[in-house]
Amino acid sequence: xxxxYWFVPILFVLxxxxxxxxxxxxxxxxxxxxxRRSSWISPELERTQAPLLFVSDAGTADVYIYNVKTLKVVxxxxxxAQPQGECSDNKGNVWVTDASGGTVYELSHRGxxxxxxxxxxxxxxxxxxxxxxxxxxxxxxxxxxxxxxxVLVFPKGVGTPTLYTNSKQYFYNFGDYDAGGNLFFDGRDAxxxxxxxxxxxxxxxxxxxxxxxxxxxxxGMVQWDAAKQDFIVGDQSCGNLYASCVYSVKIAGxxxxxxxxxxxQNSAGGQLCxxxxxxxxxxxxxxxxxxxxxSTPSATYIWPYPGGGAPTRxxxxxxxxxxGAAISR
Numbered sequence: 001x002x003x004x005y006w007f008v009p010i011l012f013v014l015x016x017x018x019x020x021x022x023x024x025x026x027x028x029x030x031x032x033x034x035x036r037r038s039s040w041i042s043p044e045l046e047r048t049q050a051p052l053l054f055v056s057d058a059g060t061a062d063v064y065i066y067n068v069k070t071l072k073v074v075x076x077x078x079x080x081a082q083p084q085g086e087c088s089d090n091k092g093n094v095w096v097t098d099a100s101g102g103t104v105y106e107l108s109h110r111g112x113x114x115x116x117x118x119x120x121x122x123x124x125x126x127x128x129x130x131x132x133x134x135x136x137x138x139x140x141x142x143x144x145x146x147x148x149x150x151v152l153v154f155p156k157g158v159g160t161p162t163l164y165t166n167s168k169q170y171f172y173n174f175g176d177y178d179a180g181g182n183l184f185f186d187g188r189d190a191x192x193x194x195x196x197x198x199x200x201x202x203x204x205x206x207x208x209x210x211x212x213x214x215x216x217x218x219x220g221m222v223q224w225d226a227a228k229q230d231f232i233v234g235d236q237s238c239g240n241l242y243a244s245c246v247y248s249v250k251i252a253g254x255x256x257x258x259x260x261x262x263x264x265q266n267s268a269g270g271q272l273c274x275x276x277x278x279x280x281x282x283x284x285x286x287x288x289x290x291x292x293x294x295s296t297p298s299a300t301y302i303w304p305y306p307g308g309g310a311p312t313r314x315x316x317x318x319x320x321x322x323x324g325a326a327i328s329r
Contacts, residue, residue: 035060035078041111045074052109052328053279053286054094055300056083059320063096064300065111068286068327071300071315075111085126085139085174085277086326089157094326095136097124104138106157109328117154119144119161126174126222126277126324129157132181132201139172139185151175151185151199151206166197166206173219174277176231184209184231184251186219194219196233196249196256209251213258220244221277221287230259232285232305236274238263242293244275246285248306262308266296267316279325280305284312288322298322 045052045065052074053066063083065075081100088094092109102122106115119140126139136157140149144163149172152161168189175185181201189195194216199206220234231249233256238245248260264272266289273295278287285305291298299316303309 035062035076037076037078039077039079039111040075041065042074044072045110048074051281053300054086054088054096054107054324054326054328055288055319055322056080056086056096056324057318057320058082058084058323063107063111064318066300066315068281068302071302071313073315073318077107077111080105084124084323086324087127087129087136088326088328089129089134089136090131092328094328095127095129095157096324097127097138099123099125099141104136104154115157117157117161119152122152123149124152126172126185128174128176128183128222130177130181130183132177137175137177137183137185139175139187141171141173141187148190149187151183164199164204164206166195166208168208169195169197169206171219174222174234176222176224178224178231178251179226179229184222184224184256186216186222186233188219198251198254207254209254209256211249211256211258214247214261215240216247216258220275221246221279223278223280225280227283231256232278232280234275234278236276238271242273244272244289246275246278246308260306262303262306264301264303264308265310266291266301267299267311267314268296269310270295276323277325279327281327286327287325288319290319290321290323292321 051068063077104117122140125141136154138152150165154161170190171188183199196209197206216235217237273293274290288300298319301311301314
């Protein structure tokens, strides 16, 4: 089974059985359940010293702020069009990509708007911050400036970005920097096949990294695991089914080897339907399940990592179509 995403200007989730994935058509539709209310911040958010989890929701066009210790919602930021992937920087600010408007928003630890980066023609769906330079890399699924996507790198998170591409890649999803400032990002070629690419630090173009040890069917999260010195790469169609898992991936030269698999359960004990982007924090994996499969409500979870399995805590009262996740320390 293959999963297709239409990202312009609002998220669709379509499924097809059998065959190879192809480039999706582009469509227009409103958010399924747009939130017309004003943003709100709990007084608890102003007082707490606990880390915060930001979760973007393409169904309501909101970003929710959770207290990591309790998974209680302590803030809701409204006014987005189609919030997608997220990332955080060393100041504790969280960057939220908005695919519909070609915009990336910078939110403070307390949920206040600090900055916005607009790139016409882009469809930003993922981002990552480079601690070695302070640069912000934004993965644009499509359209910079043609139909194929690319990586936009904003120096110090401001100004005019530089576009980087891998000539063999068509769709660009999620990415992260390793300890040396090399950027790794996933996506698909024009035929819908999963790809992993590297933009080496200081280079002007990216190249393909061959994946061995298993198969990833649909691109999900990419995050550097400093403790293990490898990457966590997500698959939104684990085993080519409507299920999500994450893999440990070791990089050696131009080869990426899958060295381990972590399966994640929902609140009912079943495997997740669709974790788009999770975030590693303190030996736990935090993220949300967009449960369009219908076995449980969509929910935000915390699982042990790399053990996975049953969540240690969850909140199933908020999410509609959750997508991105980032930690604000």
